[in-house]
Amino acid sequence: MSSVKPHATHPDPAELDALGAALFRPMGVAGIYARTALYEDIVERLARLLPQPRAARAESLHFPPVMSRSELERSGYLKSFPNLLGCVCTLHGSESEIHAAAELHESGGDWTAALEAADLVLSPAACYPVYPLVARGGSRVPAEGLAFDVAAECFRHEPSRSLSRLQSFRMREFVRIGSAAQVMAFREQWMQRAEGLARLLGLPSTLEVATDPFFGRVGQVMAVSQRQQSLKFELLIPCESGAPPTACMSFNYHREHFAEIWDLRDAAGELVHTACVAFGMDRLTVALFYTHGANVATWPSAVRRALAI
């Protein structure tokens, strides 16, 4: 283990601009940042602001940043976003095999060739564990449907210098499971609330039909179909100068996609529908600082009131 200065061999791939330097400290990898107290305070205030209008009956769950690999595979993630998935890999085998791999690193070799996939992946969104969790319960979805309020630290492998495209970020999602009418009404209601929420926070926003960043040429076909059916809307908010506005919330109708995979049915035995409303907690926080500045004391009084500052 040498004592070479890290900045001599590790030119920081994640330099921060003036605003970024107030919110984050670099950690040597693009899109991975330590969050300062100034920044975390606003993330927490935003989290407390969000739940107020949620359905009282929603079950609230905080997921860890990893989830079952087989459950994410079954959800179809590899078909849509194989390039973004982070899989947890570990050294398996006997004591001498593990030692041999670790020692390969000491001798300057590539120890990672010995890694094998564990039964875990980094969650790419907060709602994926919800559907298998409901399926595990085993009962039929009741007439009034089900509602969840979930949160997780999520991961997508897309290194970028943009502060509104982190690799590791917090998502909060409201998930609705029930009839097509129930989940469409839920999504519609939240699209209206979202624009009100952006106004309350002093954030300029536009609501647009959108598509997921499906991978490759096949993905472009999936995106056309998604757009034609208006399955995804996004609330776009400016997060950095000279760049188009960023999707800070999304409103997604999955039709029977997850119900079919997880065999989620109503009392009559029909497949249910699902929808989710997703809040990019880090993007919303970056948008707040980008719009109102690094000094929270000078934010508009209405915004400060909304966040109970």
Next chain:
Amino acid sequence: MSSVKPHATHPDPAELDALGAALFRPMGVAGIYARTALYEDIVERLARLLPQPRAARAESLHFPPVMSRSELERSGYLKSFPNLLGCVCTLHGSESEIHAAAELHESGGDWTAALEAADLVLSPAACYPVYPLVARGGSRVPAEGLAFDVAAECFRHEPSRSLSRLQSFRMREFVRIGSAAQVMAFREQWMQRAEGLARLLGLPSTLEVATDPFFGRVGQVMAVSQRQQSLKFELLIPCESGAPPTACMSFNYHREHFAEIWDLRDAAGELVHTACVAFGMDRLTVALFYTHGANVATWPSAVRRALAI
């Protein structure tokens, strides 16, 4: 994608006892659980209780659940705990290569053979990113030393059914960097405070000299040396019936270990010393529920007062 019921093919490897069922929902992998609102509320109250006695000058940082792989490698983690490390692996290569791997899964093959290590690992403890972060700053450690208050979701690959040994868990750490006298005084002070904190929370505790779970036969030698030098103390608290008490806090003196790796020096050019005090936020929360029961309303009034319930 078949619609087989998940509980038909996935017998839950992580069944929960009565207390566990009030705190967690299973996610199909041992040691990985969704956290209920009841549980999260106590985690958050505990987090607010902790910072009160910290040094006012400590820099507070919240790290994401992943950190630079090369920085953790350089920290010596592979020498000590190669079996516990979770490395982030992704599909690299061209569009057709990534598609070929993803399609292998559809046809029932092992797509994970195509995974390659990214430049990230899951952080195994909250303090590892602190030392390279200080090094990146490039300046000498001031005479009064440095103090950090950091938090992260951590990961260690040790599947277990024990609720006090999760694979994914929250750690809070107070880190001190300075002279040997400064960091030893810091650790001593926290060992006393910790016993007071346990009393305040109504938790029976014992403070003991301890060792890290170093890997393999070589690790046993490292553990003997660590114990002889009293480098690690743990505060043990009962977390489950029929099992020995669990380390819920630890008090670690690293001597010049991290300073040497990251070239951290004082104004005179001497290597500094470091120490950290670690709080297992999930273990402490499980200990509270194990000791006082699942019904927070019936917890002792002194404990409720301490947690501002």
